[in-house]
Amino acid sequence: MQPVLGEGSDLSEKTINTSIGPPASATENWGFANGGNIGTRIPKLDGPQRISGKVSYVQDITRPRMLHGAILRAGVPSARIVSIDVSAAKLLPGVHAVLTAEDIPLVPFGHGRDNTALKQDFVRCERDELVAVAAEDEVTARKALALVKIELEEIEPILDPFSALEPGARQIHPLHDGNLVLNFDWSGGDISAGEAVSSLVLEDEYHLTWVTHCCLGVSGIIAEFDARGDLLLHSLTQVPFLYRRDLGHIVGLAPECIHIVQPTIGGGFGSKLDIYPYEPIAVFLAKAAGRPVRILFNREEEFIASPTRQPTVARIRAGMDDEGALTFREARFLHDNGGATSWGATTPFVMMQTISSLYRVPHASFHTQAVSTNNPYAGSFRGYGNLQATLAVETNLDRLAAMAARDPLEVRLANAQQAGDISSQGMVFRSCGFKECLRRAGELSSWEGKRKEWGLANPIGASGELRRGIGIASLLHVGGGAKIYRSDGCGTRLSIDHAGKVHLCSGSTEIGQGSETVLAALVADELGVKITDIRVTNDDTRQTPWDVGVHASRTSFIAGNSALKAARQVRTQLLTAASEIVGLPPEQLTLREGGIWDIRTDSAILDLGKLVRELHFSGQHQLVEVQVFYEPPSDYQDERFHGDVSASYAWGVQVVEVEVDMQTGVIQPLRVTSVHDVGRVLNQLGIMGQVEGGVAMGLGYGLTEEMLVRGGILANPTFRDYHLITAPEMPPVQMDFIETDDPEGPRGAKGIGEAPAIPTAAALVNAVAHATGAWINRLPLKPETVLAALSAEGIDSSTLVPPPIRNLAPEKEFPLPVTPSDGAEFISEVM
C-alpha cells in the first residue's frame, strides 16, 4: 500500500527541456521577483481556483428563474421543409417558449451571410436548427422537442466539392454563384519561368478531412434581459467586441445595449470566433419567455453542431533545380465549405502565407475555391488553415528532396527565409530564427544518425516486422497579430489603488492559454510588485476596453504590448510623483518590492500605497490610472494579398520519430522535438504547455482524429469513436526556444499559441515515409490507411529499398479558377 517512486522512473525523459530551469514552489514563484518574473516558470495565476474546481464555467452558472433551452436539428443533410407542427410541444407543462423560423426575424449572418438562427424552407446540413424550446428543466425541454412533428422532403445531398462544381449541379444556396462560395487567387512571379529552370517537378494531392476542437467544456450561453431592456449574455465568445456588434445586428439591438460577461472558458482553440445559431436562438427564447434562458450542448450536439477544421483537397506542384533550390510552387486547394459559410472559409488567407513565404520560392501561385456541399461546415481552428497548407508544402518538399537524393534538413536550410527577407507577399521578416530552429532541432533529435541508421533498409526486431523513421517539418505563422480588421489593437486600463494594489483591465480574453498570467507578469516586472498583487479583469465588456479578440496567436503580443505600455506610463507617473515627495531626482528612484527605492542606497524609501494615498489626499488630488491603446505597426493586405500583415512572424521546426509495424500498420510515435523562434520566452511553464498541447493536437490530426461523415451525417459523434490522444499515447516532447528578441514584441516576444500544432502531422507523414518507403497523402494515418499505402507500393516487411517517387496526384482534372478572386473582399467586409 505504500506509494513508491518507481526506481529508474524516467519521466523527466518525457519533457527534456534544454533551456528551462528546475521548478520552484508556486508561492515562491509568485513572490517578489527581483530578477523579474518574465522568463521564469510562472504557475498560472488563477490556477488554484481552476484546479480545485472553484471557477464557474457556463455549465456551472444559473440565474434566477432561468429556463433551459434545447434545439431540434434536421438530422438529414438536405431537404425541403414541408411543415413543422409544434402544437403538442407548446402544450407540455413546463414549456415556456417554442420557436420556429416563423417566429423570429431571419437576419442572415456568418461570413457568407448565408446562415440564419432557425431555418426556413430548406435544410442544408445535418445540424440545421429547426425548432427551439425553453422549459423549466432540460428534461422537459427534450421531451417537448420529441413532441414536434416535422415533415421533410429529402433532397439528394451533394457530398463532395467536385460534384458540387459539376455543370448543372443543384445550387445549394441561392445566395452564391452556383456552388462556389469564395475563391482566393494569389500569384507572385511567373510559374513557367520557374518550371524552365527546374530539374525536378513533382505534383501531389493531399486529402485532409474534418476534425473538430473537442473543447472539454461544451458550448453554452445564458441570455437574459435586464429591467432596462438591455441584454446580458454569459457567452463564451473569444471576440467579445465584434460579437456584440454582429449579434446585435441579428437580434435587433444596438451593441451598447449588449453586456457580455465571459465565464471561465473550458477550451477555445478558435471555436469561439464565429457566432453560431444557438447564440441568437438563446436570445430569442429569452425574449419570448421573458426569463433568462441557458442553452447547453451535450457532447453529441457539440460534435454535430460545432465548427470543424476545413476539409481540403490540396494539389501542389513544385520544382527544384540542380542546386536543391526551390524553383516554383503552384498550389490549388479545394475546400468543402459545407452547408453554410463561417469564418472558416477565410483560412486560405493564412494558407497562402505558408505556400508563398515559408521558404524562398521565386515563383508561386495559390488558388483556392470554397464550395458549398451538404456536409458539416467549418470554422476557425488553431492554425487557421496552416495545418493543411503545411502538410502539403512540407511533405511535397520532402519528396522533392528524396527525388534529388538530398537530406530533408539540408534542403530546408538551403531554402529557408532569413532575417531581413521580404516575402513575395510583402511580409517583412524583421527577426527570423528559422535556420537556428532547423539546426537546433537537428541536433536535439540526433537527426543525422537516425536518418542513416533507421529507415526502410534497417528492419528492427527478430523477425523484422518493425521499422523506425524520423521526419521533419517547419512552420511559419503570424506572431504579432494579423491585421484583418481595421484595427488589430487592444486597450488596457491600469490603476493602482490606495493600498498599493494593481488593477489591470485588459480587452483580451483568457481562454485557458494563460494570457492573464503573462499580462500580470509583464506589469509586475515594470511596477516591482508581486504578481499576486495584481487583479486582472478581462471578462466583462462593461469594464474592459476594446480589443479585436483572441485569435491569430496575438494575445501575448498585442495585449502584452498594450499592458506594457500602460505599465510604463504608470511607472513614470509614480516615479515623478515620488521624486517630488522625497526630493530626489526620478532617475535615482526605482520601483521594487511594492515600494519606491533609492537606487544609490539600495533601500526602500516609500511604500507604494502610501505614495498613492499621498497623491489622492494631498494637494495633487490625483488618481494613478492610465488607459492606453496599442496598435501594432502592421499593414492591411491589399486585394492582391500583398502587405506586411503582422508585426512579427513566428518560426518553428518539429522532428517526429516513429516506429511502424509493417504488418499491422500501427504507428507508435517515439518522440517529438519542437524548436520555436518565440522572440523571447515570457513564461516557461506557459510556453511548455502550449507546445505540448499543440503537439498533442497535431498528433491527433495526424494519427487518430477523424469525423466520419457518411452521407452528410456524422457517424462518430462520441469520444468513444472520435479518438483524442490520451496520456499513455503521448510521446516524450523535447523542446527548445530560439530567442531572437523581436524588436516590436513585448520584452522581445512573439506569439506562439497556434504554432506548435501546425507542423506535427507533416513531420509525422515524413517520418512514416522514412520508415516505410510509402508516402501517405490522407490523414489520419490509421493502420488501415498505412497498410493500403504499403500494398499500393508493393512494400512489405521484407522490402528494403523504397520504390521510386512518383506523382501522388491522380490524373483527374482539378477545377480551375473560374472568376477573379473575391477572397480579398472578406477584409473590406468587416470594416
Added chain:
Amino acid sequence: MDWELGISGYIAPATLSAAVRYLAESSTQEYPPLVWAGGTDLMPRMRMRWLDSPEQGGLQSLLSLRSVSELSGIEVVGDMLRIGSLTTIEEMRRSPLISAHAPALAIACDLFASFQIRHAATLGGNLVNASPAADTAGPLLVHQAVVVCAGWRDGSVDERHIPLAEFWLGPGRCALAADELLVAVELPIFPDSGWVAYEKHCRRPAKDISIVSITLAVEPDGDGGLCRSSLALGAVAPTPLLVPQVAELLAEGGFGSKEGHSRASRMAAEAASPIDDVRGSAAHRRHLVEVLTHRALDGIAARMGYSDFNGYEPPQRMTITQSGSALTNCELPPMTPQPSAELQEGDIEVNFTLNGGPMRRNIAAGATLVALLREDENLTGTKIACEEGECGACSVLLDGRAVQSCLTLAVECEGREVVTVEGVYAPDGELHDLMEDMLIEGGVQCGFCSPGMVISGLSHFLNGGGGGEQELARAIEGNLCRCTGYLRLLSGLERHAARLGGGVGLE
C-alpha cells in the same frame, strides 16, 4: 442533465434467493426489471435510448445487485477457480489468485478501459452484455470457463451450469433466461507450465473497444509437445469465438514450425466473420487475426524453446506470460458492505457520506450521482463533458476509488463515502499538495479537466500506485485533456509521488 433514467421502482435484495425470487415474480411483466450491476454498459445505453425517445422512460423497476453477498468473492474450490459475478474488473486485475490460475484473464483485466471503469464494471455485466468485443470473453473461453446461473424454480434457488462457449447467442444476446441471474464463473486452474498470449488490438493501449482481440493458451505436455491449446478471437464474429480447428491442427503437430503456424493463422482468419464498422473494416480485421495469431504462436513457441523461433519477441502490445500480471502485490482495500433495500416506488431516501459529512436526500431512483452533486448539492467542481464514461471529468472517489459519477446511480452510493474535488484540500484549508504539484508543473490550462485529473491522481496514490512513467500515464488514461498534452500533468503527478515517498491522505 438533459435526460433521465425513468425508473418506476427500486429494490436491492440482500440474498440471491430474494433477488431471483423478485425476478421470477416480475419477469412476466411487460417491462421486466432492469438488473443493475456496475451500470457501465447500462447507463450509456439507457441514455441513448432516452435521448432517442424520451417517452419510453419510467416503465421499468430496477433490481440492484449491490447487496447480494453470494455474488462476490474470488476463491479456489478444489481444482477450480470461482469468481463471483459482481467482482469488479479492477479487483480481478489485482487478484493474486487470478494472476496465478487464470493468467490470460489477469492480462485482459489489466488492459480493460480505465481505472474509473474498472472500479465499477463487473465480470457478470461484461458477460451478460454479450458484446463480441468483451475483453474478459476470450480469456475465459481459453480458460474453459463455465457460467453458473441461478433462477427461482419450485420455491427455491435453482442453479445450472452453462459452458461459456455455449453462453452467447449473438450480439447482446446470451443463454441467460429472463428470470435468471449470473452468479459466478468457474474455471479449471491453469497449469503453472502453461503459456498464454493476449493482444487487445485497438487504437489506444486499453481505453478503446478492441478492433480485434486474440487470446491463445498453450499447455505443454512436458515432452516438448502440447497437451492442449486454445485460440479465442474477439470482435470478429457475432459472439466471441473459439477456433477449435486451430487447436486440432496444432495438436496434430502444427505447433512449433513456421509452416504450421502459417497454416494455423490462415485458418483462424478464415474462421472469422467480421463486419465493417467505424472501428475497422472486415478485411482489415481478418488480416489482423492472421498476423496476430501468427505472432502469438511464434511468441509462445520461442518461449518454449522451439529453435525455429529463437529470440522472437512479438512487437507492439502482445503480452506473453505464464503468470498473469505483476500487480498483485497491491490488492484493493475492500469496499464498505452496503445495506439492502426493500422494493420502493417514487423517490428514495439515500444516505451516504459526502466530503466527510452526512448526506441525506430523497431522490429519483434513476438520478445519477453527478446530477445530485451538481444540481442538488451545487458541488459544481465535478464536471460533465461526455456522459458516456469516456472523459473522466466527472470523476469522484467512491470509498477511495475513482469512478465516473455520470455512470453512477446516486442510490447505489448508499452507505458509502463520496469525495468530490471540493472535499480535497490541505489540512489548513489551502490547496492540497497534489493540486499544488500539478499547478507548479503547469498542469492546468483551461481547467475543465483538472478536478477529474486530481481525483484520478488521488485514487492512484490512495490505492497503492507508484511513480513510474507508464504507471502514472495509465493512472489518468480515463481522463481526457484537450489543452495540455498531458505531459505537464504527468510531471505534476511525478512530483507528487516524489513528495509522498510514504503514505498519503486526503487532507
